[in-house]
Amino acid sequence: MDISGHQHDLITARDAGMVACTSCGLVASPDVESCPRCHARMQSRKDGSIQRVLAWLLAGLILYVPANIYPMLRTTQMFKEQDSTIVGGVITLIHHHAYAIGAIIFIASVLIPVGKFIVIAYLALLLSRPHTKDPHRLHILHAAVEFIGRWSMIDVFVVAILVALVQFDVLASIKPGLAAACFALSVVFTMLSAQAFDPRLIWDVTDKGTPK
Amino acid sequence: MIYDSTCIACPHCDVVYRLSAARMVTRTRCLRCGYQLTLGKSEAIARVVGLALTSTILMGIVLFAPFLHLNAGPFASSASVADVVLGFATGIMMPLAFAVLIFIIVVPVARSLLLIYALAPLLTGxxxxxxxxxxxxxxxVLKPWAMAEIFMVGVxxxxxxxxxxxxxxxxxxxxxxVLLVVVNTFQDTFMCRNTLWTSLATNTT
Known part of the structure; x- marks a missing residue:
């Protein structure tokens, strides 16, 4: 149909008996295994999408625990060693009245990851059975998670820069802690989780005649 | 195998559209989910290739020039981006060093080179x-893994x-x-999937 058509004329590739390429958008007959235009694998809906989403999510969730228990930074200042965790670092920043930076780290390292765990789990569990939720809202949730997830990496980069810059032997030196690696992996796994999600599943429900 | 190159489907909600030639050069959104099907940028290819070249050159400067200098009383230190990456490169932190290297240098450079390789022949005929x-x-595919702009916020x-x-x-x-981040962001506004894939598919020279 032409793009100027009305909402009720919309037809999906699957209803038309075709398969769409998520990489370049080409529509082809379902006997095609890889896209004739961009060579991506063609699937009407990603195989086992929800299982993959949950598997990556679980991996990310497990690693988020040590990421919060172990120190992110080990600061040596005048022969005194001090460890700081993610939340500990935020509290220190607030004590030093660096509210803006504290807020950035808190949002990137606590709010975004925890919010992401909740939203992805909610979407995956909701879509594995029939539901009556508004697909537009679910789609916005998914798009937001995919867009914002990578910004959690800020704290890992902050640690990398501090470690490289602050190397003054006895006066002060900073070493990375185990949490930095756990946190980085946790972010990578949850990004993979969000990518494994097939957003077309959100819209399939309305095709079966549930109220708009 | 049947396919129609004037039809595209929304990758987010699977709705099929037939795009007229006039539609391909304007900004088009999916009527159901709002996904941007076409960005409507003219000369997308020339700009993407030009900006990819620029960012490759900038990355060369980034790698070999000093990044930050630090003075604390009698002590001074200076760090290049390579130092930032290698700061992690001991023992158990080795994988993290690799991750930082990949996210801020390897993936952004790889993206630029892949774009130049794929699209430059279209410009030269x-x-x-x-x-x-x-x-x-x-x-x-690599777009979400290029984290130069996140690194700058970290800095x-x-x-x-x-x-x-x-x-x-x-x-x-x-x-x-800083310039690299600006160039990459600007480049992404020209990365219209429909324009780039159609151009590549219709190159018959």
Whole structure:
């Protein structure tokens, strides 16, 4: 149909008996295994999408625990060693009245990851059975998670820069802690989780005649 | 195998559209989910290739020039981007060093090179390079893993954290990196999937 058509004329590739390429958008007959235009694998809906989403999510969730228990930074200042965790670092920043930076780290390292765990789990569990939720809202949730997830990496980069810059032997030196690696992996796994999600599943429900 | 190259489907909600030639050069959104099907940028290919070249050159400067200088009383230190990456490269932190290296240097450079490889022949009037399709596809796949702009926010946070105990001066590489982030962001506004894939598919020279 032409793009100027009305909402009720919309037809999906699957209803038309075709398969769409998520990489370049080409529509082809379902006997095609890889896209004739961009060579991506063609699937009407990603195989086992929800299982993959949950598997990556679980991996990310497990690693988020040590990421919060172990120190992110080990600061040596005048022969005194001090460890700081993610939340500990935020509290220190607030004590030093660096509210803006504290807020950035808190949002990137606590709010975004925890919010992401909740939203992805909610979407995956909701879509594995029939539901009556508004697909537009679910789609916005998914798009937001995919867009914002990578910004959690800020704290890992902050640690990398501090470690490289602050190397003054006895006066002060900073070493990375185990949490930095756990946190980085946790972010990578949850990004993979969000990518494994097939957003077309959100819209399939309305095709079966549930109220708009 | 049947396909119609004037039809595209929304990758987010699977709705099929037939795009007229006039529609392909304007901004088009999916009527159901709002996904941007076409960005409507003219000369997308020339700009993407030009900006990819620019960012590759900038990355060369970033790698070999000093990034930040630090002065704290009698002590001074200077760090290049390579130092930032290698700061992690001991023992158990090795994988993390690799991750930082990949996110801030390898993936952004790889994206630029893949785009140049896939799209430059279109500008010079040559036939598609072998594997041009896979190159362009990977340039899109790698997009979320190129984290130069997130690294810059990390730099800003780190500068404020150190600010109290030492004075920090920015080096050449710092400003090259800022420029790189701007160039990459600008480039992404021209990365119209429909335009790039149609051009690649219709290159018959």
């Amino acid at each position: 040559h036939a598609n390079a072998s594997g041009a399709q896979s190159s362009l596809r990977w340039a899109f 800003a946070v780190a500068l404020v954290k150190i600010g109290g105990m030492a004075t920090v001066h920015t080096g050449t590489a710092f400003w090259a990196f």
